[in-house]
Amino acid sequence: MDFDLNEEQKTWKKIVHDFVEKELRPKAREVDETEEFNWEAVRKAGPVGLLGLNIPEEYGGSNVDAISNAIAMEELGWGCGSTALAFTAHNSLGCAPVSQFGSEELKKKWLPVVVSGKNKLGSLALTEPGTGSDLQGGVTTRAVKDGDEWVINGAKMWNTNAGIAEYIVTLVRTDPQGGSKSLSMILVPTDSKGLTIHPAEKKMGLRGSPTHAVTYEDVRVPLGNLIGPEGRGLHQTLAILDSGRLSIGAIAIGLARGAMELAIQYAKERKAFGQSISEFQAIQFKIANMEMEIDLARTYIYKAAWLKDQKRPYSREAAIAKLYATEMAERVCYDAIQIHGGYGYSREYHVERMYRDARLMTIGEGTSEIQRLVIARQVLAG
Numbered sequence: 001m002d003f004d005l006n007e008e009q010k011t012w013k014k015i016v017h018d019f020v021e022k023e024l025r026p027k028a029r030e031v032d033e034t035e036e037f038n039w040e041a042v043r044k045a046g047p048v049g050l051l052g053l054n055i056p057e058e059y060g061g062s063n064v065d066a067i068s069n070a071i072a073m074e075e076l077g078w079g080c081g082s083t084a085l086a087f088t089a090h091n092s093l094g095c096a097p098v099s100q101f102g103s104e105e106l107k108k109k110w111l112p113v114v115v116s117g118k119n120k121l122g123s124l125a126l127t128e129p130g131t132g133s134d135l136q137g138g139v140t141t142r143a144v145k146d147g148d149e150w151v152i153n154g155a156k157m158w159n160t161n162a163g164i165a166e167y168i169v170t171l172v173r174t175d176p177q178g179g180s181k182s183l184s185m186i187l188v189p190t191d192s193k194g195l196t197i198h199p200a201e202k203k204m205g206l207r208g209s210p211t212h213a214v215t216y217e218d219v220r221v222p223l224g225n226l227i228g229p230e231g232r233g234l235h236q237t238l239a240i241l242d243s244g245r246l247s248i249g250a251i252a253i254g255l256a257r258g259a260m261e262l263a264i265q266y267a268k269e270r271k272a273f274g275q276s277i278s279e280f281q282a283i284q285f286k287i288a289n290m291e292m293e294i295d296l297a298r299t300y301i302y303k304a305a306w307l308k309d310q311k312r313p314y315s316r317e318a319a320i321a322k323l324y325a326t327e328m329a330e331r332v333c334y335d336a337i338q339i340h341g342g343y344g345y346s347r348e349y350h351v352e353r354m355y356r357d358a359r360l361m362t363i364g365e366g367t368s369e370i371q372r373l374v375i376a377r378q379v380l381a382g
C-alpha cells in the first residue's frame with residue numbers, strides 16, 4: 001500500500017518513475033561496467049526538474065517538498081545507484097548550500113547554470129584524506145584572506161562529482177584557532193588555477209559515479225564566493241547533512257526495492273525439487289522480511305521529510321531514517337542474491353551490482369556509527 005501522498009506527489013512519482021525507467025534503468029549495468037557517467041541522463045533530467053530539486057523557481061529549480069525529494073531519490077536508486085548518487089551529490093550537497101546560505105549574487109550566477117542539464121553539475125567537498133567523521137577537529141584545508149580574494153590550500157578526498165562539476169563548495173578552516181566557528185564554506189569554480197581534480201577512484205560499487213581526490217594549491221577566488229557569514233561552515237554542514245541523509249536513505253530504499261522485484265521474479269521462475277522456489281517457506285519468509293523492511297524504511301523517511309517540510313527539528317529522525325534504510329538495503333540485497341543462488345553472484349544478473357551499490361550508503365554522509373552517535377546523544381540528553 002502506498003503512503004498517503006497528495007495528488008501532486010503522486011503525479012511527480014509517476015513522472016520520475018517513467019523517466020528513470022526509460023533513461024537510467026536500461027543503462028545501469030553499462031555505466032557500472034564501463035565506469036562511464038551517464039551524461040545523457042543529465043541532459044534529459046534538467047527539463048524534468050531533477051537537477052534543481054531544492055532550488056527556487058526563480059533560479060530555474062523545481063523546488064519540490066522534502067517528501068517529493070525522497071520520492072525522486074527512491075526512483076533514481078531503483079533505476080541506477082550510480083546516477084542516483086551523482087544526482088543527490090549535485091542536489092543535496094552541491095546546490096543546497098548555495099541555495100540555502102549563498103548570497104543573491106552567487107545564486108544568480110551559479111544555480112541557473114547547474115540546474116539546466118546543459119552544463120556540468122555541483123559538488124561539495126567536506127571529507128579530507130585525514131578526516132571524514134570528525135570535520136570540526138580534522139579539517140586542515142585552509143583559506144586565508146589576501147586583498148579581495150581568498151587563498152585556499154589543502155586537500156579533499158572522496159569528492160563525488162568533482163570531475164563533472166562546474167564548482168566545488170569547499171569546507172575550509174578560516175580560523176586557525178579551531179572551534180565550532182572556525183570553518184566556512186567557499187564556492188570554488190573547477191576551472192580555478194591551482195585546483196587539481198585527480199583521476200576517479202576505483203570503487204567497489206557506484207562505479208558510474210565519479211569520485212575524486214582534489215588538491216588546492218594557492219587557489220584564489222573572490223571574497224564574495226564565501227557562502228553565508230564566515231565561521232558558519234560547521235553549522236551549515238550539519239544542516240546540509242540532515243537533509244542529505246534523507247536522500248541517501250531514499251536511494252537505499254530504491255536499491256532494495258529494485259533487488260526485491262528481481263528476487264520475486266526469479267523465485268517465481270526458478271524450479272527446485274519439482275516446484276517453484278517461491279513455494280518454499282524459507283524463500284517466502286525472506287520476501288516477507290523485504291516487504292516489511294522496505295515499507296518501514298519508506299514510512300520513516302517520509303515522516304522525517306514531513307517534519308522537514310513543517311520546518312520542525314528532524315536531525316534525530318534523519319539519523320534514524322538513514323541508519324535504518326541503509327542497513328535494511330544491505331540485508332535486502334544480500335537476500336536477493338541468496339534467492340538467486342549461484343546466478344546472484346554473476347555480473348549477468350543485476351542484484352550483485354545493487355548489493356555493491358548499497359554498501360556505500362552506510363558510509364557516505366555520516367557512517368552508521370555516526371548516526372547511532374547522533375541518536376544516542378539526543379536520547380541521553382532527554
Ligand SMILES: Cc1cc2nc3c(=O)[nH]c(=O)nc-3n(C[C@H](O)[C@H](O)[C@H](O)COP(=O)(O)OP(=O)(O)OC[C@H]3O[C@@H](n4cnc5c(N)ncnc54)[C@H](O)[C@@H]3O)c2cc1C
Nearest residue numbers: 124125126127131132133158159160363364365366367369
Ligand atoms: C563513494 C563515496 C562518495 C563520497 N562522496 C563524498 C562527497 O561528495 N563529499 C564529501 O565530503 N565526502 C564524500 N565521501 C566521504 C564520506 O562522507 C566519508 O567517507 C564518511 O563520512 C566517513 O569518513 P572517513 O572515510 O574519513 O572515515 P572515518 O571518519 O575515519 O571513520 C572510520 C571508521 O571509524 C568510525 N568512527 C569515526 N568516528 C567515530 C566515533 N566518534 N564513534 C564511533 N565510530 C567512529 C566510523 O564510523 C568508521 O567506521 C564519499 C565517500 C565515498 C566512499
